[in-house]
Amino acid sequence: MIPVSLRHEDSEILEANCTITKDYQIISGDESFYRMMGENTMFLMNKLIYPDDLNIFEECISSDKSNFVLLRIHTAKEVFRWVLMRRRFEADEPGRIELQIKDVITQNDKFELYYNNVRKYRVFMNQMKQRFFEYDFKTKIITIYFYVNGHSEILEKDMLSEWQKRVVRMGFVEGENIERFNRMCDDIENGIDSFSSTFQSSFMSRGTRTDLLNFRGETMREGSINMLVVGLIDEIGGRIDAQPVLYDNDVNKDSATGLLNKKAVTEAVIDALAEADTLNDRRTLYLAVMDIDDFKNVNDTYGHYFGDEVIAGFAAELRKNIGDKGIIGRIGGDEFICLFTDCYSEDDVRIYLKAIRKGLSFSLAEKQPGYEFGASIGVAKYPQDGTVYEELFRIADGCLYIAKEKGKNRYIIYDEKLHGKAIAEGIKNGHIIGGDFMKPYEKGNMTADMIARIVKDGRNAIDSVFTELMDKMHIQGICVYAGDDMACVKKYGKYGNHPQYAALMGNDKYLSLFNENGINVINNITSLAMDFYDIYKMLIEEKICSSLQIGVKDADGVYKWLICFDTFGDHKRKWSHDDIMSIYILIKTIAKLDEINDEKNL
Template sequence: MRRYELDTSYQGNMPNEVEFTLDNRYVVKIGDERFYNLMGETMLSAFNGLVHPDDVMVFEQFINSDMSVRYCIVRCLIKNGSYRWMLLVKKRIYEVGTDRMVELVAQDIIVISNDFDMYYHRVRKYRAIINVIDEKIFEYDPVSGMITIYCYRNNKSEIFDRTSLKEWKEACITKGFVTGDDAVQFEALCTAIASGMNNFIVKLSSSVMSKGERVDNLIFRGQSLLADGENRITVGVISEPDRRTRTVQEYVGVDEAKLDLATGIYNKKTVTDMITDYINKTAVSDRNRQMFLMILDIDNFKSVNDSYGHYFGDEVIKAFADSLKLSVGGRGIVGRIGGDEFIVLIKDVTVEELRIMLKAMRKGLKVSLAQKQPEYMFSTSIGIAQFGKDGSDFETLFKIADAALYIAKEKGKDRYIIYDYNKHGDILADMKHDIAFGSGFMKPMAKYELATNIVMKVSLGMMTVKEVLSELTDKLNIHGISIYSGNDMECIYSTGHYKNNVIEAAYVNDDKFVNHFDEYGVNMVNNIASLTIEFPEVFRKLRDNNICSFLQMKADGADGKEYMVEFDIFGTNRRKWSDTDVIMLRMVVLGVVNAISGQLTD
């Protein structure tokens, strides 16, 4: 490299930081050993002579300014005859006699950038380690007075508590999370944390971590360290020696039967059971706890499969679930309750924090899906109910959140609505729509109305067969639907996340199997295990496709062919088909078969 050229290479033997002091004539009055190693032993008497000519004015203005201007970036000449970019940091200004002294730190930008990368990778390594351990972490900042309890799951910080140490201490005592002798130990713990004790270990039995749900044997291990040269922060870990620490949302090790196969998040039954149980316990232990129930729906999802294909539709659902789970993190419970419908219970956030989370989540979803299909204009509508304020039981909160979702749809979609009585009135009394999200919440009359509307629309050509299947999977939480025709029962339509391709169901026309259909052409199997003895091959075929229960319905078409529609449930949570389900689905099957056999409709 020629002399006086700009050098941007990384040199590992170069000091990343040197210290020196200039007087009011820019003369170096003091320099540490690293300074002379970097700048050279025989240097100009005035430091501004080492600054690149184009940067001299900026440098001199910086030196002559007060402490309100702390930083400056200039090119400086070092002993090898090249210029390096330097970050100058003003530490202090003081006087010696009549001379004004400026104490500085110079940092080589290329070197410190490389060091930053090195330290960043170290941090990632340590985060990866704490990502797989059971302990939770706590830290206390004496400046803000805040204590934070968190852990790392899926390489993301999950915060369990973040509040002032004083408020945390008072809440745990007044709510009875610590009692008796353990209350004395808890007081000692808070004192050790606040005082910045060098090393401490405190053992106690309490429901501090579960917030009243259960009593745990806890061990707090902590120590203090200097954060900024003056204040000592306290950090440590919280262990549960008797059993593995539970996370707020335990996806790892969850029985597959509890998960939605298409997305990996909780399925409808599991998530509703979990949320109901959590709300019921909270209603008893802490009615003032900040919690929100959210129902989310992907806007215009029915047109996705038609416009971009089923594969992209599946990608949209999976991407939505992944982004939703990532956004919620350890702050709540996430599950899928229908085709493109999701439910979330958010814990321990304020309304403002919720709004910020929703804004970030919706924008993140838009970007992630735009990368997969730039032409697809993704949006989601969200309805939200607040625990305590709007209700203290799952059914009430669900209905209010669902009605708020309906309002979001009516207002043009692509938005969220947090229910407010003053704005929206008595939403349950004034609702103009029926709650119909998820089969567990549809009343029999609503199911009959759904069937009537489908039959009418499909017969008039206002609804395609694909839309019918999507409507049924969405509203009735049916995992898969297939339509077969002809003597070989060849599959002509199919929707759902089957493990294997659905090709044919010729076995339904075997003499022995035909006898299982009733006079109306209906065959109901609540548990496929009942087929193992008489029809072992059929059982294996269904089992291999993850089907645990099904409902089959035959009907004769106008074209002389025999048709069969099969409604499947996946996993191990078997479904018991109600009389209402059978009647309304029979209505739909007759209408769809009539449309298909009369004039094939896509």
Template structure:
């Protein structure tokens, strides 16, 4: 049955989108992680009303506005709002539900309910609910496909009535009374068994089983359950358990290795539907958790990881536990790179947040490697090898990131890995190449300052997928040197004199920013965001207390994690420039 898709955006006081869920991202945004205002996606004529709605005090209102989707079409969405403390910021949470999809979902739910009613009318199963706030108990069943309410009253009155009417066997009255009091406590799971004639009005006494689970809706606490003859309940549970054992991993709640492998083998074959993706998700630093805190702690991490993956992917993907701390994911309809980037980034973020306070001395994160079908391979084995290769690349780059296979970047190294018959590459020819590039730069810097700098910076611009490298110099911190995109927003960097920048630097002479919305200093992140910078490494020339200049390595189109060697090379270039006399540095600007 279709699930109701809810798009969520977190807005600051200026209505900037600080964070969003994958449904919002895949519906409205085209490229990269562009942190825009919510007003950029709303129908122009609805902008004023939306602003009024967001700034109004009442959070219970439900309204509808048109929003522009990737296709360019404006569609009506039901909109609700709330306030939430998100990452130490008091943000407005906006939730959007497409009206047309909502109607389809409700129609399917109605049809599904009718099917359930038909099945229940065949089994004579009784369903019941208890609402804690009202103390009300309801029991009903289905006769000839119609719902019939058997009881609807205060639970204590119902308990007294069925005992008085003789529907509970005398030997089980005390057990029954105790279990009803237990039901009223609304624990996560409720179970009871006793002899009664609730189904037959005293004509037949039978052993009955009652099972219920806790359910919370808009702050109201309910217990929802079913009542069946004990023999039927036992048989159904045994069948369900057998099916679960055959397909699902008991600890994580996702498919087991055999099930996910079978699905992948059948899915990735020549001629199958295109634009699918295979990803391997591996927990970072999982072994130290088991070694230091024991396998119970490790099991807790695995169970939480499985829950996070299920919540993020929903019906968009299939998940299986492939190894001890390794999960396999199959994603469909991954035609646009920005969609699976959004999913992977959400997985990285949610996993990091879930485990950041669990162990004081171990940082549990995840690394992800992925390959696309049929672009990167036409069989499961081919895709798995390339995804596994990318997983090792993510580990080598510092973990807590994703890498998807790219022919232009990975073909040479992947070929070497296959020839060496290794799971991954324990050495990296790319890092070696960067070291040689840095060595050449350092050797030539003093004799041919401008040529050496332009050569190494041009190499970094291309191979690090940068958009712009800028050098600012002098008291006005004007841009004196630029490679790549010459953005008007980056013509000066006078913020180096501000307390915001100095606080962001801390005790270092450089700042690394992977995502401008997730820096330690949100104020400095806002400065970069306003300048159109999504990721940046910024190194001071001179000293933080007396800056002579600044060199920045910027990504303007989309955010991305910096590899450790990329960051180290940027710092090395700045350190080398710092060793030059001012007269040599000025040669760069001629």
């Protein structure tokens, strides 16, 4: 007989929800349910109930009352666990039964009171504009967060000492504000009973605006032992805003699913990876590339209307199960992408992916009994597998290819020892192409084509070349400066007055940022704030946050051109070597052609 668990340490899940049919088949569940039940979800629900409790279970699902009953259920830990179960009539659909399950071992006499209080306080926190912070004396970690939709969104999580150094090093506090900031960190570390500190800083926006912040905190103790510092962060004025980039609008949405479209989701993922890289974020982010199996056969067999239902249903499952824990978008006909930004373990990711596939499979089978839904998924990890979008996408796409090779309808999370060789061979043989973002060889082909057009049509080709470059390489603006005064002679994109570089191009300190090939890479303009504050302010005013600058010298070694490739708003990017080389070769071609024309004119 399988034992009944009575030990508190065996208990992990407070509450779970699932859907079953009247024939006891488990259709779907939330992440807690799959975590509680594990592989047992493949069995009928009545087979998981302790034999002596079957009558209680039958009464529960056949009753017209939504009362909790006490029974035992077979869980993932190979034990029968005492649970409270009730039927949720408010969520019932025809032919389905919605069940709520609460683990008894985790309950105590006052649990309901505590649980409802927590939910109540979360609602209060949802309504508050302040940010929250806490410092754990045991781990030495400070966490800064806010609440939205009942969930905490973490802005910062790091060792207090490392966070303090990083904020100062990156110029997020300056001048006399550094002393105030450091004094506040000392108050937190020393466990001062209560404190209040006000200073100007741009760390809340990663350097894109300056806020006047007030930190108020108190130390919590058990006896004489410091446990936590908790407090509020108020933005009390003095804000200098940069215009935010909003992805949640119709322009950025895929019309068929309501998810982000390919361009918007790609930019959002690039932003998130760049932010994690800039902040030296220690969290693991998971990039998942998903493909609906045999989708062409769906359209051919059941028609395009049902095919549209499959696409919309998959998108709905992604929204329901991932929600605000990641960035989701559609990148092709039956292809989707998700960056999990709020998962704390690989097991969490596995549970989400399983829940997505399980729920949709049943609902579609009801509409088309002959159809078995399947999705293949490949997953890569940041920063373990790479830090640049293209690199992570290629690995995830390779894992997707392996998932299909192994029989489809499964997920593969990249492990170099297990999958590295197969992915390398797949890329070599052309089976793994990494979606339709610009891969290195595609950038090479694009660059060669652009060079041919420039050689053929001369300067007449530059407009079309730069426009195509912006579209395919996710560049929001290009500005061309020329002459002794470095005047702007051409600009592409939504610039205002465009930055003025004339003074800086005669500044030896600024010119030292350019390498021997005339390339200056600015992944984050905050790096300019300390030494080149004027240009930093100009870039802020223009909403520019990253820039690739390429200078072209004349025969005397003096810069005659400066071409800036810019991203706006929150689109900070880490310029890859492939990006830089493709753009550099194009500019060198244009410059060489200009030299040849000048010689002919002589």
